[in-house]
Amino acid sequence: MKIVAFTQMESNGTFAQDVPLFADAIKASGADIVIVPGTSRFKRSMPAAALRAGADIDTNVTDVTVEGETVKAQRWAYRQRILATFSRTGRPWVIVTDPALFAEISAKLGVSETKEFGAGAGDTRTTCNGVQAAGGGGESTIRPDAKLLFVAGAGWTKKQADGELHLADAASSITTFLGKSGASLGSSKSLVDMPEAAQAFNFMSHMNQVGQTGSTPRHAKGLSTCCHGEEPHVVGRRFINERRAINLDANCGWAQGKADVVYVADAFEVMKKINEMM
């Protein structure tokens, strides 16, 4: 069984350039299985390339087992809610993994050859203008390599004990914590959807959204604040090993077996103290 890994240099290519490039590479490799890290470039063009090359493709693969010539893969369906274990009869088979799992899964498969792609070339009607930051345009608050994911929920925009909104205090508390801890910022959908939050929390955007309709990042630890821990929230923490939450409601979703520790407290007060101690 021939296993070939595809990787890319710090470069990009358009769909029109990359699909024929990748399709030819799949065919030329003679591989039974091609393993690919799920970078934005590969995720954009590899599915159509696999189709063009007559290959099968599965994305977001989280694990594989190899027994002789039989390879079984695992991936989640229904946004991290049902785990499927399966194999494919079709060959070649392109397996796309999360970039963080690429080395581990490549080692399990026993890669015999690696092909690296440079920048795309050839005819295209699309021109890349460059990369730009999301949200307020400042330093990105999404840090995939951070050990901690800090999640802010809609509770940060609610009236506090004095009957007033404290959006500026909330924004300051969150950004101070991100600066001191180096954490990556996640958000609930309800928070990023709020127009008032978009104005006050200009350091976050829909890109920060974690959960059912957002991302499912991989960090060692996760701290959730002012977020209820309902199922659409929890699926976004599927790959967070240690989970803690601060919530005023002792019966919130996090307390129902979704987090390791739930602190029943006012996140405004606790985060202020944490920022003083960090």
Next chain:
Amino acid sequence: MSKPLNIIVCGSLVPDPLQTLEPVSTPQGPGLKNEQMLPSVLDPWAACALYEAAALAKTRAGSKVYLVALGPKAKLQQLMMTVAQKVPFELIAANGPAGGFTDAKETAEELAKLIKSIPNLDLSSTLVFGGCASASRDAGVTMPFVAEKLGINEFFAGVDEIKVADDDSFTVLERIEGGKYLSSTCKGFPAVVAWATGSLPEPPNNPQVGMMNMRGVMPALMKAPVVNVGSGTIAYEKTEVPSAKRDTVVKKDMSAEAIAQEIVEWIKG
């Protein structure tokens, strides 16, 4: 004057995210317990695509939005009761399975056939929209497959913004690594755009729009062809909901200072 656009949105139904899902084995392969009874919603990212399509169509007089949906007919009809009230569109439907264990290649094949069945469709003034991944299969491969099946060489994934100029060139922002956007400009149509969240809120229900849409929805559902979408070359061994229940420790009556101290030690540990 800029020409009218055809904006074709591919989107179907998924179980309401608040429902508990339990996998079961069926003669056709894996499925969900009581799948036919589960309340459904329009796939969230496809819904974002639909709202963006409607907003874009408003910027060019004469433009038209199509919603191309593959799903069980009875459930599609139920879904249309709410979706049809959001924005104006013409439904093009096929009656078939829309679960998370069906093969994306077969689904894309049927979607491409439905798109090609639109009478007098001029691809040179067409944008095909969809979600960047479904909330069922969640693979992010259907829309690039549709692009390939339609022979469209411009595809953008995880898009949050599109700006179309009068000369038909357009600029998109695609989500890439590290919370950043890749900005690209394309010289013109056709193109396939797989949307992330976009920037538009869910439109409020508009009964007038609903009544107008339903005049076309019911005939579209009546003539929806039955399609066979299976699981392709996939051989499922098992589908499961892994036990994710944790022994949660709920800490009450601690001072903010004591909690802060404990969290700081945990973060640094």
